Amino acid sequence: MVAYPADFYKVVSTATTLADNVTMIKFLARQGDRHSLVGMCMGEQGIISRVLGVRAGSVFTFASAIAGEETAPGQVTAQELRNVYRIERVDVATRVYGVAGDPVAHSLSPAIMNAAFRRENVNAVYLALHAKTLKDLLTCVREIPIHGISVTMPYKEAILHHLDNTDSHTTKIGACNTVVRAQDGNLYGFNTDASGIVRPLERRLNTLEGARILVIGAGGAARAAVFGLKERGSEVYILNRTAGPAKKLAHQARARIVKRADLKKLAFDVIINATPVGMGNTRDTPLQDKEINSRYVFDMIYDPGETRFLKLAKERGAQVIPGIEMFAHQAARQFEIWTGKPAPWDEMLRVVLLALQERSNRSTSSK
Numbered sequence: 001m002v003a004y005p006a007d008f009y010k011v012v013s014t015a016t017t018l019a020d021n022v023t024m025i026k027f028l029a030r031q032g033d034r035h036s037l038v039g040m041c042m043g044e045q046g047i048i049s050r051v052l053g054v055r056a057g058s059v060f061t062f063a064s065a066i067a068g069e070e071t072a073p074g075q076v077t078a079q080e081l082r083n084v085y086r087i088e089r090v091d092v093a094t095r096v097y098g099v100a101g102d103p104v105a106h107s108l109s110p111a112i113m114n115a116a117f118r119r120e121n122v123n124a125v126y127l128a129l130h131a132k133t134l135k136d137l138l139t140c141v142r143e144i145p146i147h148g149i150s151v152t153m154p155y156k157e158a159i160l161h162h163l164d165n166t167d168s169h170t171t172k173i174g175a176c177n178t179v180v181r182a183q184d185g186n187l188y189g190f191n192t193d194a195s196g197i198v199r200p201l202e203r204r205l206n207t208l209e210g211a212r213i214l215v216i217g218a219g220g221a222a223r224a225a226v227f228g229l230k231e232r233g234s235e236v237y238i239l240n241r242t243a244g245p246a247k248k249l250a251h252q253a254r255a256r257i258v259k260r261a262d263l264k265k266l267a268f269d270v271i272i273n274a275t276p277v278g279m280g281n282t283r284d285t286p287l288q289d290k291e292i293n294s295r296y297v298f299d300m301i302y303d304p305g306e307t308r309f310l311k312l313a314k315e316r317g318a319q320v321i322p323g324i325e326m327f328a329h330q331a332a333r334q335f336e337i338w339t340g341k342p343a344p345w346d347e348m349l350r351v352v353l354l355a356l357q358e359r360s361n362r363s364t365s366s367k
């Protein structure tokens with residue numbers, strides 16, 4: 001290409017893995033000083049190169065004027081590049097963070113974390129990392145390098161084997177949702193889901209010490225809730241569809257098991273739904289109305305914003321806590337771990353509620 005004089009040389013490939021972006025970014029970093037280059041990878045896996053390419057030396061990047069007018073696969077709108085990723089501020093010093101999972105296209109994390117970085121003037125950008133394998137993700141983390149990741153399905157447990165250290169809380173839960181890449185390249189794992197449960201409750205109850213709390217479910221999120229609440233001195237009860245995981249968790253955390261048949265006789269300060277029952281358009285609820293005897297009901301599900309379970313709980317006179325508060329608080333804790341600054345929690349909740357509202361408007365108008 002250099003044989004032909006040009007204002008810019010544009011090199012575009014299609015990324016089929018996250019690591020393909022590393023190849024492009026390294027190429028731009030190596031050649032960007034010598035030639036006027038524009039480089040990026042197409043495809044969903046290449047979206048990160050549309051932001052990081054500029055950081056590595058691409059003179060400019062491409063975006064669509066409006067949604068629906070994309071001219072290449074993976075192209076994002078100019079508005080998203082500017083408002084969410086703050087492309088005009090991305091430079092060599094910009095730290096890179098992201099949410100890693102499969103799938104991640106609908107994650108609300110880029111909206112909430114980039115808003116927090118903007119509000120607190122942190123020179124950082126947060127991307128969606130669609131990792132089809134853990135190996136691909138780890139290559140990207142090491143090579144770009146990425147300073148921190150929010151880990152989501154299906155890698156929360158598997159990533160533990162690739163970390164250099166984890167805090168004791170994360171080891172007990174057996175799942176990691178937050179990774180920090182230290183200066184020396186070592187990877188440290190944390191779990192912030194417990195903060196996502198404990199913080200909204202502490203804002204409402206005077207103390208969690210001695211509070212009677214029922215956790216429905218015994219999966220990863222329930223484990224984070226049970227251990228987090230036990231650390232605060234709560235009296236924790238577990239109800240799960242399958243006996244085995246509930247027994248194991250109750251034994252490990254010194255919590256108690258509850259039989260569904262006994263629920264009508266029991267009263268709690270808080271009931272927490274840590275199962276996917278009630279997600280999406282279903283009318284299913286994890287408990288029937290007569291089984292809801294509690295001052296507060298907390299549903300981890302945030303889509304829909306108000307589940308049928310929360311509606312039932314309101315009818316029973318309980319105060320309700322929607323899952324989006326958990327989402328915002330666990331993200332706020334990640335922000336604190338990564339930056340050492342207090343998180344702009346109110347702004348984070350505002351942005352994520354807005355994003356959920358926009359999503360719900362889009363799905364209503366497309367019906």
Ligand code: NAP
Binds near residue numbers: 222242245275300330
């Ligand atoms: P998980 O590890 O797969 O555990 C799922 C739990 O739900 C298990 O205890 C399972 O019981 C139970 N369950 C699944 N389907 C059920 C059904 N039809 N009826 C009764 N119980 C059922 O999932 P997770 O990661 O813990 O997530 C649980 C929920 O929390 C999900 O809805 C997730 O979206 C939500 N969550 C929200 C946030 C947030 O920020 N708001 C964060 C994390 C998770 P068995 O043992 O019988 O299979």
